[in-house]
Amino acid sequence: MKGWYISAVLLFLSLIGVNILAQGFKGNPQKGKVIYETYCLRCHGKALDGKGPESSSLNVAPSNFHAPHSRIKDEAELQLTITRGRDLTPMHSWEDQLQPTQIRDVSAYIRSVIPYEGP
Numbered sequence: 001m002k003g004w005y006i007s008a009v010l011l012f013l014s015l016i017g018v019n020i021l022a023q024g025f026k027g028n029p030q031k032g033k034v035i036y037e038t039y040c041l042r043c044h045g046k047a048l049d050g051k052g053p054e055s056s057s058l059n060v061a062p063s064n065f066h067a068p069h070s071r072i073k074d075e076a077e078l079q080l081t082i083t084r085g086r087d088l089t090p091m092h093s094w095e096d097q098l099q100p101t102q103i104r105d106v107s108a109y110i111r112s113v114i115p116y117e118g119p
């Protein structure tokens with residue numbers, strides 16, 4: 001009887017642990033929307049189509065997140081680009097301005113509007 005009780009408690013604790021981990025790595029799209037509107041919209045546009053107010057003045061056009069080659073990127077790939085930026089383009093690294101959780105939130109926002117279309 002005691003063994004059953006201990007395994008039930010252990011199962012319960014591991015479920016809580018898995019849940020906390022999963023939440024830790026999953027961004028919050030509502031918070032991400034605010035971040036997007038503050039930092040990204042001016043280039044990537046309100047509709048996430050790359051047509052933000054500043055896009056026409058740039059030497060490299062901002063990505064249209066609706067484009068097929070963008071939809072096949074999962075959140076980890078988006079986060080990598082946001083964190084590191086793209087060399088020789090106006091898409092600089094956001095590592096200094098955004099916390100890793102905020103980078104997760106903004107990628108979750110992009111993927112909440114335009115779902116991942118993996119291979």
Ligand code: HEC
Pocket residue numbers: 035036039040041042043044058060061062063065069070071073078079081082086089090091092094106107
């Ligand atoms: C100054 C304009 C500018 C701002 C501001 C900007 N970006 Fe970009 N972004 C670009 C450009 C230009 C590219 C395309 C680079 C290329 O073609 O290699 C790009 C590319 C990207 C990509 C790669 C998309 C893909 O399909 O590979 C992601 C993800 C991205 N930006 C996210 C963001 C996020 C999130 C923010 C706000 C935190 C942001 N960008 C702010 C200009 C900008």
